[in-house]
Amino acid sequence: MIDSWGDGWNGATVDLTVNGATLYSGLSVPSGGAVEDTSFTASTGDVLALANWVSGSFDNEISWEILDDNGTVIVSGAWGDTTSGAGICGATNPCATPTATPFDEGFESGSLPSCWALSGGENWQIRNTGPNHVGNGGTLTGTTTTGNYYAVVDASGYSGDSTTLTTPLIDVSTLTAAELTFFLISDEEGSGYNSTLTVTCNGDTVGSYTGNTSGWEQKIIDLSTYTGTVQVAFIFSEPTTGSAFFDDIAIDDVSVHEAPSCPAPTALTTANITDVSADLNWTAGGSETAWNIEYGASGFAQGSGTTVAVTATTYSFTGLTAATSYDMYVQADCGGGSLSTFVGPISATTLITSGTCGYFTAEVFDSFGDGWNGNGLVVSINGTVVDTLATTSADGTNGVQTLIPVDIGDVVDFTYVVDAYGTGSANTWVGENSYNVYDHAGIIIAAAATGSDPATGGPVSSLGLTACPSCSAPNTLTASNITNSSADLGWVAGGSETAWNIEYGASGFAQGSGTTVAVTTNPYSLTGLTAATSYDYYIQADCGGGDTSIYVGPYTFGTTCNNDVAPYFENFDSGLSVCWTNPGTPQFGWTLDA
Known part of the structure; x- marks a missing residue:
């Protein structure tokens, strides 16, 4: 006895009779269940019947099967169906006769079709909505042929084994070249845990699908090597972790037919x-x-x-x-x-209309995932406000990108404004906000980290960014060959320039207060540094004739520790030195107390 929703038969019951005598009365799938098995014995020639159906709340979810002692389905049906007749046990099995082609099943009865079989960790369900992770969060895009009911596995209820949906026997002997088609939808919703659908024909693997689809996609499988009777199985499996519950794979409109003489792309x-x-x-x-x-x-x-x-x-x-x-x-x-x-x-x-310099791209983040709580990043071009950007709770911690068309020479300001939307809240959680700005070539030209502006506690504003400047800023900053007193600083030139200005200092220093050096080599070896110290550096291209780029950065690196000589003393009054290591595990991590 099967419930396609998996919540039991909701009050529905049925009696099982053998030769007219009630063997079991009031059979049902209990609340919260998907399958309930009942075993019984019968002799050759016995007449089996389902009788006295009692209606429940959702009878369209109900189906049933009678299997022989080999596990073969000999008859199946939906709520209200009965089966009777001499010799079900040991006589002709209606499901043993192959179905003729073309074979098409769209699951539009709303229940498991006759002679289809279920096995494995849990059942495929026949539904026209849900579960909540089919498609993208329960939203199905694209179209199928029949467009209503479909077969689906609820990954969140998976019990640890693969689960299989098997077609009836299908006769392809009349076909010149058999072909299997069906629609598939799969989306792991960014979780990183894809389910897999394996398709077999007579036990041979003929298709395997792992990864997101673009809504409903029709899959086509060549069965031309099969010339007699075939039986197709759709096998659902998923990673063996409790986190793999986002990818509820569904299929629809299973068809076995003559392959077209001109196959579709x-x-x-x-x-x-x-x-x-x-x-x-x-x-x-x-x-x-x-x-x-x-x-x-x-x-x-x-x-x-x-x-x-x-x-x-x-x-x-x-x-x-x-x-x-x-x-x-x-x-x-x-x-x-x-x-x-x-x-x-x-x-x-298509994208919005491009400027003569293409687009700047602003990417905003919220580290907690509940949106910017009224704060905003105000975008101005040549002094005119064109947009105010923020994330919402629906975006979570994902970056939200916005294209900003810019013309050559435009000066663009990104001004962080606390409570830009006027919520009046006493705490808009400015310390959760950050953003990046990319130029027309996709290079980061501003990176404002959480808390980088001490005045607001939020990300620092980025002002005066020029679109397609005559002197482009360097990018891809690096630090290598780091010792306790030096580091090699490297970068990718913004253009053909051969001179640069580097400003550096202890991490967190305010630009303008650091040490500036003019360099003509890339990489540049920075010396005279202090051991066990974190540094930031910024770099600016010098294109000659007084034409310079904006500064980009910071890039952060740390010098290595000295080899201390005894006698050695540490009182921890300045905190835990970076030269000390602490496993930091919840059970055994060291902490500093006054």
Whole structure:
């Protein structure tokens, strides 16, 4: 007895009779359960029947199977179904007769289809909504053929073993080349723990899928080597950790049929999206060398879009409209008038209109994950406020990126404002906020850490950033060959400059108060440092003629410890020296007390 939701039969019951006599009365799946097994004996020729069904709260979740002593399903059904007739035990098994092709199952009955079987750690469920981690947090994108019910495994309820959904026997002897297709959706929601779907045919592995899908994706498997009877199994598995509960894999619209003479392309992807262009890539369905693309604004009706004939598996769209979402379809042209079906859509949204220098990208973070609590990063271009940025609780600790179009020579200010949104809160948790700013080339030109501004307790403001400056700042700062008194400082030049200014000091020093050296070598060996000390350094390009870049940094490094000579004394009044080590484990870490 099976409950697809996994919460029991919610009051529903049924009686099992043998030769008209009640063997069990009031059978049910208990509350919180997904499967309940009841064993009984029967003799050849016995007539078995389910009778006296009592309705519960969610009868559409109910299904059942009767298995023989070999574990083979001999009959199955849903709530209200009965099975009777002489010789179920030892006579003809209705599920032993292979189903003819084409075979199609969309699970639209809302319960386990007849002659399908379940086994393993827990059951696949037949649902039209949920569980809460199917798709992305319970949200399913894309479309399937039938579009309603689907088969899904709730990863959060997984009991530690793989779980299998098996089709009936299917007769492919009438097919020239059999093909299996189904829709799959999988998303680990950023947890790092992907579930895996393994597909077997007659015990042979014919497909394995691990990793996020772009919503519902149709998978195509060649079964042309099978010529008789086949049985397909969908096997769910996941990492053996209690944290792996985010990826509830679902499938829909399982079909075994004649493979098309012109296979459709697969694996549509988009890349290199700008405000006016995008690249579309795909994998050929067979040996074809020509394809048709149809595209248009998202939601357009196929046949009304723009069609392009191409001879490569990559196509670059140009002349697109900024900040617009497009749908794209691809069809194989196998020659001689033989065409595949169109596959898609895959969607791509163009960026906002670019400036003459492209974009600055602002990336804001909240270390606690509850948003900026009213604080804001005010963005001004040439003195005019254009945006105020922040994160929300929905963003968690993830960085939130915003594109800012900039023209050559624009001067951009990023001003951190406490309670910019006027919440009036006495504590807006400024110490949780930080941000980075990237230039048009994707190089960090400002990195404001939490608490870097002593005046506010939040991140420092970044003012006067010039878009596409005539003298570009260095990037990718490093420190190597560190000793107790020296370090080699290195960087990547912003352009063709051969001179730089370095400012350095003890970590946390205010720029302008450090030691500045003009250098012409990269890397530069900085000497005369103090042992066991943390240092920051900033660097500026000098392009000549008085043209200099902004300073970038800080980059932080620490010198090594001296080899102390006895007599040695340490009273810990200045805290624990970096030259002392402390395991810091919760059970045995040393602490300093006054």
